[in-house]
Amino acid sequence: MIARVIVDVPSRATDRPFDYAIPADMEGWVEVGSRVGVPFGGRVLQGFVVGIAPFADIDAKRLKPIAELLDHIPPLSPDLVELAQWIGDKYCCPLTTALQAMIPSALKGKADSVVSLSEDAKEEDAGQLQLDVAEPWFQYIRQHGEVRLALLQERFPGAAAGIKAAIRRGALTEEVSIRDRLKVRKVLTVFPPDNPDAVRAELAAATPRAAKQQEAARYMLANPTPIALAALAQELGATTGTIRGAAEKGWLSIRETEQRRDPYAGRGFKRTEPLPLTEGQQTVFGELAEALDNEASRVFLLHGVTGSGKTEVYLQAIARCLLAERQAIVLVPEIALTPQMVERFKGRFGDSVAVLHSRLSSGERYDEWRKIREGRAEVAVGARSAVFAPFRRVGLIIIDEEHESSYKQEESPKYHARDVAVQRARQHGAIVVLGSATPSLESFAAASASRGQADRAAYASPSGHTGQTDYGSPAVRTGQPDQAGDRSAAAKRGAALLPMPDRVAGRPLPKVHLVDMRDELKGGNRSMFSRQLHEALLQRLERGEQSVLLLNRRGYSTFVMCRSCGYTAQCPHCDISLTYHQKSRALRCHYCGHAEQAPEKCPSCESEHIRFFGTGTQRVEEELAKLFPGIRVIRMDVDTTTEKGSHEKWLTMFGERQADVLLGTQMVAKGLDFPYVTLVGVIAADTSLHLPDFRAAEKTFQLLTQVAGRAGRHELPGEVIVQTYNPEHYAIISAQHHDYSAFVQEELKHRRFMAYPPFCRLILVTLSHEQLALVVSEGEKLAATLRDLARAAGIRGSDEGDGSRFIDILGPVASPIPRMKDRYRFQCMIKYRGSTGAAELLKQAISLVSGSNGQPAVTMSVDVDPQVIL
DNA sequence: AGCACGCCGACT
DNA sequence: GTCGGCGTGCTC
Numbered sequence: 001m002i003a004r005v006i007v008d009v010p011s012r013a014t015d016r017p018f019d020y021a022i023p024a025d026m027e028g029w030v031e032v033g034s035r036v037g038v039p040f041g042g043r044v045l046q047g048f049v050v051g052i053a054p055f056a057d058i059d060a061k062r063l064k065p066i067a068e069l070l071d072h073i074p075p076l077s078p079d080l081v082e083l084a085q086w087i088g089d090k091y092c093c094p095l096t097t098a099l100q101a102m103i104p105s106a107l108k109g110k111a112d113s114v115v116s117l118s119e120d121a122k123e124e125d126a127g128q129l130q131l132d133v134a135e136p137w138f139q140y141i142r143q144h145g146e147v148r149l150a151l152l153q154e155r156f157p158g159a160a161a162g163i164k165a166a167i168r169r170g171a172l173t174e175e176v177s178i179r180d181r182l183k184v185r186k187v188l189t190v191f192p193p194d195n196p197d198a199v200r201a202e203l204a205a206a207t208p209r210a211a212k213q214q215e216a217a218r219y220m221l222a223n224p225t226p227i228a229l230a231a232l233a234q235e236l237g238a239t240t241g242t243i244r245g246a247a248e249k250g251w252l253s254i255r256e257t258e259q260r261r262d263p264y265a266g267r268g269f270k271r272t273e274p275l276p277l278t279e280g281q282q283t284v285f286g287e288l289a290e291a292l293d294n295e296a297s298r299v300f301l302l303h304g305v306t307g308s309g310k311t312e313v314y315l316q317a318i319a320r321c322l323l324a325e326r327q328a329i330v331l332v333p334e335i336a337l338t339p340q341m342v343e344r345f346k347g348r349f350g351d352s353v354a355v356l357h358s359r360l361s362s363g364e365r366y367d368e369w370r371k372i373r374e375g376r377a378e379v380a381v382g383a384r385s386a387v388f389a390p391f392r393r394v395g396l397i398i399i400d401e402e403h404e405s406s407y408k409q410e411e412s413p414k415y416h417a418r419d420v421a422v423q424r425a426r427q428h429g430a431i432v433v434l435g436s437a438t439p440s441l442e443s444f445a446a447a448s449a450s451r452g453q454a455d456r457a458a459y460a461s462p463s464g465h466t467g468q469t470d471y472g473s474p475a476v477r478t479g480q481p482d483q484a485g486d487r488s489a490a491a492k493r494g495a496a497l498l499p500m501p502d503r504v505a506g507r508p509l510p511k512v513h514l515v516d517m518r519d520e521l522k523g524g525n526r527s528m529f530s531r532q533l534h535e536a537l538l539q540r541l542e543r544g545e546q547s548v549l550l551l552n553r554r555g556y557s558t559f560v561m562c563r564s565c566g567y568t569a570q571c572p573h574c575d576i577s578l579t580y581h582q583k584s585r586a587l588r589c590h591y592c593g594h595a596e597q598a599p600e601k602c603p604s605c606e607s608e609h610i611r612f613f614g615t616g617t618q619r620v621e622e623e624l625a626k627l628f629p630g631i632r633v634i635r636m637d638v639d640t641t642t643e644k645g646s647h648e649k650w651l652t653m654f655g656e657r658q659a660d661v662l663l664g665t666q667m668v669a670k671g672l673d674f675p676y677v678t679l680v681g682v683i684a685a686d687t688s689l690h691l692p693d694f695r696a697a698e699k700t701f702q703l704l705t706q707v708a709g710r711a712g713r714h715e716l717p718g719e720v721i722v723q724t725y726n727p728e729h730y731a732i733i734s735a736q737h738h739d740y741s742a743f744v745q746e747e748l749k750h751r752r753f754m755a756y757p758p759f760c761r762l763i764l765v766t767l768s769h770e771q772l773a774l775v776v777s778e779g780e781k782l783a784a785t786l787r788d789l790a791r792a793a794g795i796r797g798s799d800e801g802d803g804s805r806f807i808d809i810l811g812p813v814a815s816p817i818p819r820m821k822d823r824y825r826f827q828c829m830i831k832y833r834g835s836t837g838a839a840e841l842l843k844q845a846i847s848l849v850s851g852s853n854g855q856p857a858v859t860m861s862v863d864v865d866p867q868v869i870l
Numbered sequence: 871a872g873c874a875c876g877c878c879g880a881c882t
Numbered sequence: 883g884t885c886g887g888c889g890t891g892c893t894c
Binding site for chain 1 (some may be wrong): 889890891892893894
């Protein structure tokens with residue numbers, strides 16, 4: 001047999017499998033998803049096995065053998081390898097990049113596995129675990145205790161399948177250590193005595209000597225669950241020496257066990273029971289339950305207003321999914337992955353919840369990941385990359401706040417977790433639930449394409465958008481005839497829309513007031529607080545209620561400007577303004593890290609009138625202190641939340657009412673739920689409205705709606721004050737009236753007119769190189785090649801407005817940041833609609849403009865479905 | 871990505 | 883005559 005291996009060289013020239021011979025002793029251990037070390041061009045590289053075949057494509061004499069097997073249990077399953085393939089194709093990235101994104105970063109070195117008999121296998125008669133005790137390898141393990149898997153592999157050829165099955169059934173315990181990078185932590189653990197009855201008798205007859213040791217023994221007899229040595233000592237008020245003494249007498253037993261880092265250990269989670277569902281929740285849950293029972297892949301768009309109780313529906317759907325012995329993945333935007341959120345899932349599902357997010361150390365992440373792979377977890381809650389949670393049978397994938405742009409990865413692989421989730425669900429016959437109060441236009445369009453007349457009346461009616469994401473037909477995983485025979489063809493293609501228009505307990509949505517800041521200015525108020533907001537804040541202070549203030553800072557950062565000559569400090573390596581950092585009094589570049597001392601006077605005109613525009617939130621904080629002496633403000637922005645855990649610390653403080661005002665950027669808009677918040681103020685609603693990005697209005701509407709939803713979620717009614725210079729803009733008016741439908745209707749008109757998603761799809765190609773001329777000429781070459789290819793494929797080059805397929809290649813033009821790290825940047829935008837195979841054409845075009853080494857002359861970076869255009 | 875092979879300028 | 887510049891091409 002030979003293995004087909006993707007080597008870890010992220011380049012187009014090596015982005016194909018290379019064949020290797022499987023050495024006799026690895027036979028049976030190497031499978032699809034295995035991580036191996038292979039000789040490649042004179043050195044040994046890491047690679048992933050993506051196929052096993054009887055024969056190689058090349059002459060067998062040229063084959064080299066796999067040098068080493070890096071893990072005995074493959075870190076990836078065949079279905080994840082297949083998913084990586086899909087990601088590589090769709091997002092135009094090397095396959096190895098997609099594969100690497102699926103495993104925890106800790107898994108980079110060689111993993112050494114040690115197996116031993118599990119407690120079960122020692123005690124039970126082996127028959128229950130379907131063990132053949134006569135197997136020589138089994139005898140060997142029994143004799144030696146802990147055995148390295150690599151050794152078993154060497155000594156017992158052909159035993160691979162049997163050993164792996166034993167691990168899977170829990171007869172063997174596998175412990176992994178990764179070469180020098182990560183050691184599994186060992187901890188001393190106290191177990192009850194091996195012969196409890198004898199010890200009981202002994203204790204009954206014992207003298208009063210060694211009272212503490214006896215106490216320890218009685219404790220372990222009464223509470224036979226293993227406990228950490230240190231914890232027991234603390235519990236009994238004894239020293240570890242005392243307990244060791246008891247162990248020496250045989251009254252209890254101390255053994256080394258593997259410590260699994262549990263970042264949430266020690267925090268008791270109050271168990272919660274399913275809440276009775278409201279009528280609206282019940283309807284939605286019913287639909288989800290039915291789809292779960294069908295085990296056919298489907299996508300649902302759960303459009304629920306803020307406070308409508310989406311999370312409870314998620315929880316009950318997960319419970320339903322687990323009943324069928326299928327696992328669930330919950331994706332949450334990174335920023336919303338707060339303890340509050342985790343608590344809700346841990347509270348309902350306890351230890352079978354694994355949590356994955358970027359704030360964990362790589363060791364913690366690895367342990368949570370293993371908990372999933374080894375079947376000790378059934379629910380994974382996490383950010384974007386949790387979509388790759390290595391479950392065997394995924395039944396449900398929930399994407400909360402589906403519209404969030406953080407689901408798009410900005411580095412390669414530039415995947416969108418929502419689209420990957422839909423694909424993964426197809427593989428598993430799972431359902432996807434996209435939840436949001438403000439669905440993205442892409443998802444909304446996908447859902448409305450399949451909607452019936454009744455729904456259509458309640459929402460805007462877009463049509464002719466065939467550029468939408470294909471959210472797919474029900475999977476044919478079971479091979480059964482299509483369940484949806486009675487539904488229209490359209491219904492089978494898109495997502496099903498599930499509206500939840502009411503808040504729980506009939507609580508009203510908060511009243512939103514718009515304040516026209518131009519009038520304030522005319523009235524002589526030059527402060528950043530309107531009279532109305534000032535008044536409302538004062539009222540909250542008097543009543544002891546809390547307020548949330550949002551400074552919509554998107555699109556402007558802190559910078560330095562000379563008021564005499566207009567000079568602004570620029571990065572010498574990038575075409576971008578330097579950012580001012582008050583703490584270090586330094587000017588920094590966000591893109592290349594360049595830093596310099598902030599100047600005392602203008603370097604250009606020597607004027608003293610150089611001004612540092614500090615972070616907006618700082619200025620608001622200062623003004624608050626001036627206007628409301630004694631006011632307690634918590635400021636949350638990048639400066640105050642970089643420290644690990646600081647985010648949670650501030651929120652806890654605010655929850656305990658240790659502050660009157662929570663002031664911050666986007667991060668205060670998401671997912672917070674505090675009962676005493678009755679006022680939400682938006683300092684400047686428009687800053688994100690006029691960005692040169694086609695999603696500017698959508699982002700503004702989403703932000704306003706989300707932040708307004710923070711008010712009045714409990715008994716006290718809420719009020720929202722939005723300050724704006726554009727009170728007539730549809731994004732702002734729609735947010736004021738909580739009218740998603742009105743917003744969508746208007747926004748879709750613009751998108752259609754401008755031919756932007758969801759009426760087409762985009763691919764952004766950015767070219768970069770030190771030499772400007774080369775970037776321009778290669779850009780021209782690429783655009784021309786693409787146009788030729790499209791024409792040859794018989795695809796029209798422009799939108800005819802009739803909904804038919806086309807590919808339009810725009811550019812090359814200079815990128816919004818035309819130079820970064822001393823490299824010039826140009827970009828081409830590909831707009832297309834329908835099945836044009838645009839990604840495939842682009843790959844072809846890139847290889848056509850590439851040299852004989854398979855590499856283009858300039859760096860080309862491809863972003864499929866870009867989220868930020870700017 | 872690395873590393874080897876290969877064809878033209880300034881050195882012992 | 884040789885050491886070494888980095889252009890082109892390959893890696894199972």
